[in-house]
Amino acid sequence: MRARRPCALTQARAFRFWTEMPPEPQTQALDDDAPITAGGIWLGVRKVSVLMPGIVVFAVAFGAAAAAKGLSGLETFLMSAVVYAGVAQLVAMELWRPEWSWGAIAGIAVVTATVNARMVLQGAALQPWFARYSRTLNALHLFFYTDANWLIGTRYRSEGGRDLGVLVGAGVALWLVWVVATMLGYGLGALVSDPRRYGIDLVMPIFFAAMIVPLWRGRRGAVPWVVAGVVALVTAKLFDGYAFIIVGSLAGAVTGAFRDDPA
C-alpha cells in the first residue's frame, strides 16, 4: 500500500478483505480507492427511490401513531429527525407516557438500543468499506445509516461498487422523505388508524426477505444462514423483544467464520 496513506494498517486490511471476497471483481484499480462522487450520490438517490413507497407508508403510520399518543407536532418532528429509526420509533409509541421520570427515560433508551442493536452488526458488516474514509465523514454519514441503507450498500458492494456517495445519497434522501412523510401522517392522524390492515407492519420484513435473493451464493454459502435462522427462532421463543436478531446473526457469522472452505 502507499506510504502517503494516513492509516496504512486499516488500508491493508481493507485491501485484503476487498480482494479476497469472492463476489468482488478482482480487476479494480487500487488508486483513488475511496471515492465519494456526485454521480454516486445520485445513484444512491435512485436506488433508494425504489424503497420510498414502503418507507413513506411506514413514516405516515408512525406520524399517525404519534398523533394518537398525544405527542406535539414538534416532538413528532424531532423524533423522526434525530432518532430516524422506524421500528424503534413505533416501539417507543407503545411505551410513550404523559409523565416522564428519569427511570422511564433510561428505560426507553435501553429499549431503543435493543431494537437498534442490529445496526451494530450492520455497521460491522460494511466497515471494511468505510475504513477507507476519514473518521469525520464516517461519523457524519453513519447518522443516516438505516436498514434501507444497509440493504442498498450491501447489494451495491456485492456488485463491485465502492463509491460511498451511494450511501450518503440514499441516507439523506430517505431522511428527508421520512421526516416529511412523518408530518404528513401526523396531520392525517386517524386516517391510517389501523396500519396492519394494509400490511404496513410487513414493509421492512418484505424488504429483508427480498434481499435473500441477491445475497444468494449457492447452497454452501447458505449453511450459516440456516444456523442464523434456527438460532433466531429459538431465541425469539425464549425471549421477548428483538434479541433474536443479534443472537441469530452472530451465530450465523460464527458458523461462517469457522467453516474450513471459503465462504
Add this chain to the structure above:
Amino acid sequence: MILPEPGSWGPTLAIAAMAVATYLCRIAGVALMSVIPLTPHVRRGLAALPGSIVVATVLPLIERLGVAAATALLVAIGTMILRRSELLALLTGLAAISALRALGF
C-alpha cells in the same frame, strides 16, 4: 446532588435519549471492527453476516406474524427471483397480505 425531575422537558429528554442510543448503535459496529484485526476467520464471519442478519430478522418475524405474513414474504421472494425488483416485491407482498387479512387470515 439530586437531579430535578424532568417535568415538562420529559418528552424532549426521552427523544434525546433515544437519539443518543440510536447513534451509538450506528457507530458501534464500525468502531469495533476498526480495532479488530481482519483475520481469515473474521473475514469469513463478516462475509456470512449480511445473509445471517437477513434470515435472523425475517424468520422469527414470520413465526410471530403468522401464516398470512409468511405467504406474503414468500410471494415477495418469488417476485424478486422472477423480476429482481424491490418495488415489485414490495407491491406484490403488500397486496398478498392485504388480501389475506381482508379475507380474515
